[in-house]
Structure formats: C-alpha cells, structure tokens
Amino acid sequence: MASTLNLIGSLAASSAALWRGTMSRPAARQPVKTLQLYEMENCPYCRLVREVLTELEIDVLIYPCPKRGERFRPEAIRLGGKAQFPFLVDPNTDLQLYESADIIAYLYTTYGECKIPSMWRLKLVDTTSSMLASGLRTTKGMFARPSSPAQKPLVLWGFESSPYARLVRERLCELEVPYIIRNIGKAQWQDFALTPIRNRLWPDFEHLSENRQALKAKTGQVMAPYLEDPNSGVSMFESDEIIDYLDETYGRLT
Template sequence: MIIPNNKLGFHLKSLQSTMTTLLRGGRGNMGTSKPIMPEKMLVLYEHEACPYSRRVREVMTRLNLDYESRPSPHKGHVYRDELKELAGKAQVPFLIDDNTGDKILDSQAIIDHLFAHYSKKGSTSDKFKAPSGDNATLINKSASVVSMMRGVKAVHPEKNQARGKPNEPLHLYGFEASPFCRLVREKLSELEVGYINHNVAREQIQDVGGFGVRLNMGEYHPIKGGKRDHIMNDVMPDKLQFPYLIDPNTETKMFESKDIIKYLDKTYG
C-alpha cells in the first residue's frame, strides 16, 4: 500500500477517488427510480479498478440493479479460482444470470444483456454502445490508473484464502460514482470479501449533492414509490446517506466510509 492508512492517507485516497468520478464525466450517478429487478440475484465477478468492470457497474447503476459482487482481484483466490473454472480463464467482468441461464464474459455483451432484459427500452442506449460507448477508452483507463494503488490485487491473498468467504454476504448500499462508496468497494476487493451491492442511484435533480448537502434547499423527498423511497423508509429510516454497510455476520450496521474501511480491516483483514 503506497498511500499510508492514516488521516492524511484517507484524504489523499478520497481526492483520488473524486478524480475517478470526474474523469468518468458523471457516469454511474443517475438511474431509474423503478428498476426491473430480476427474480434471482445477478452475480458479477469483477475487481474495482478494472475499466471493463467499471463500464458494467455504471450500467448496473443506470438500471438501478442490485447484484452480488464476487471480487476477483489479481493474486486473489477466494473467488478468482472459481472464476477460472466457470469462465475458463481469470478474466473480468464475468456475469452469471440464472434468470436467463446466461454466463457472459465480455463487458459489451454483458451491457447489451442487461439493457435487453432489465431496461424499459429493451435495447442498449447509444451512450453505452462500443466504441462510442467508451469500451475502456483512454479516459476510462486513466480513471483506473487513479485507482491502481487500491482494489487491483489482493492485499493478503493467503490470509484471505484461509479466511474464506463470510457465512453470509455483506450488504453495501450506494452508487457507482460516489467517491466514498468507491473507497469501500476497493477495500472489499482487496480483502476479497463478497457482498450484495444495492444500487441506490440518484433518481432526480434533488438527489444531487455532496457532503450532506443537496441542490434543493427545502426538505428532501425521494420520488414516491421509487427505490430511494423504499430504502429511506425500510432500510435506513430518517437518514439517506451512502455508503451504508450491513454485515449480518456480526449484526453490524454503519455509515461513513472511513469507519467502514476500519471495520473491514479489523474484521476481515
């Protein structure tokens, strides 16, 4: 780890993570308020700094889909070994959709599949088509360079493998473009800890903001009947803040990326 794990290091990582968001031009921010959620959970083998995985996660946010992330960073074994067996090689992203019986290895093919089955339009939006849809272009790869110090390879592969998978997957609420959610995802990738990624995309202009401040000056109201409305009422009452982690293995529920990262290091590091 090149950047130290202290207060200054956290601020530097936050700045780098924000640069990734800026380089991506806001992709992974907005999404539909009423997603077409598959009956069976989608499974995605990925790692955080992979530009091709990022393209898929951005579409997951656009469609506001939940999925099980199985982090498969370089040098890792917890999920990467089974990835090799299932896909024939250790390449990410790799999607398993038990709703359709599909197993897909190519990022553009995954994106086309997601739009075909889980979008109201039923076809891939021009913004997400390759090559104009940014099939790991220079800008996307530059965004990955910013994250190269984190989330690329397993930190302690032998210890991670000895620990194995948690009895139950963790639950992370957030959205792709959030710099602070990204820091938590990077840590989960380093530790090879599987989790359910609950996308809670911004659904309207009133959702836009940062550091606890939104563009609307009055009382905040999510779109009635939308996904954020459900999350606000049923998951984190009276407070809509991301990232939000739930670990059913230890009955832990917590906000704040810095605190979550410390918890993950202590519990799974």
C-alpha cells in the first residue's frame, strides 16, 4: 500500500514537471569522459539539469549530496567553493559550473551543438513546475540516511520522468551512493508501449536509441529502472526489489 501511494506521488511529480525528461534525441556529440553532477534528487534545479541530460541522452555520474550528507558534499565544496547544487564538472573541458540555467545552456551548446530549445527559455514555467514536483515529493530524496560507502559507482538505466526510476534515485541519494545514469528516454512512438506489450507485439523491434539498444542486448528487454552493481555483480529490474537491495546492501541501522 505504502509503495503504491509512493508510486502515485511519483507519477504526480512527473506530471507536475510536465513530463520533461521523457523524450531523448541523442546529442550531436557525446562527451568522451563521463560528466559528473553533484546534486540532490529532490532539488528542483537539479531536476531541470537531469531532464536535459535525458533529452540529450547523455550519461552522467551522479554524486548525491543530500542535506546532512557527509560523503560528497565536502568534495563539492572543495572543488567549487560553495554548497550549491546542481554543480557540474566536465572533465572533457575542465569546466566546473553552478547555476542550472548556465549548465543547461552549456549542455545544449557544447554537446547538442544547437541553440537552447524554446521550452528551456520559459524559465518561470520550468522552475515553477519543477518546484511543484519537488513539493509533491516532500522530503523524499532530500536528507541523508546512515549508509555504508559503495566502492564503485552503480549503474542505473532509466530516464528522468520515469516514476519508478525516481523512487530508486531518491533512495540512492539518501544513501549517498554514487551512480551513473544511462539515459534511455523515449525516441519512437513504440517506446511508449508497456514493455510486455511491446515485447509481444514487436519481438524484433529495433530501438533507435543507442542506450536502449545496449540495454536490450544486455537484458533482452528495455524497461526502467534497471540497476547494476559492479561491487557485488548483482543486477535487477523492478524498483521495489532494487530499493530493498539498496537498503540491505548500503543502508546502515543507527
């Protein structure tokens, strides 16, 4: 029951955020080295940046910096000088950037190699809707909980507006577990079909998105979220099971 309500809340948050971060159109140029984002899951400004990363199908290494977090917050402050999130580090250009609007402009011009789409110029609409989405998630994905460190970053296949993937990201943030997002936003109308239906109707369906192709080659299907933990060799679909796994593996009782 609690998890159903949580999912409905997550669905409401995606609707409040106007389902940005659903569609993907690969960036003209993909970063050679993975971008790094210091952020908080439920920060409205961080959400806007993650939405753009889905839209450009750019993978990103997330360093969760929840409030009261002690694992990556000090590193973000050491690198950038202040505790403000989102904070982007691009090892390809040696650039470090605060301010969501500047980060979004940077991503579009550097990797999209295009002007910022007009929807991203409606800053009041974007920010207000993202704040509403954050409000609907209350304190989820906001505060650190006791945890053990992960030696290597986990890998999460998903896309920003996925209500299921959000539940997993919230827990990863609270546990301060670093992870790489492999963005699998939707690129074709068939991508909107539920996975079992798509598998049945079009078993040989070829995804346009490279990340979707890679996930299908790996698992035989495309569904979000899919978690891989290189520390244990465990990998799994299903948000409920992933969250249980994260709690058991990285959660620490006080």
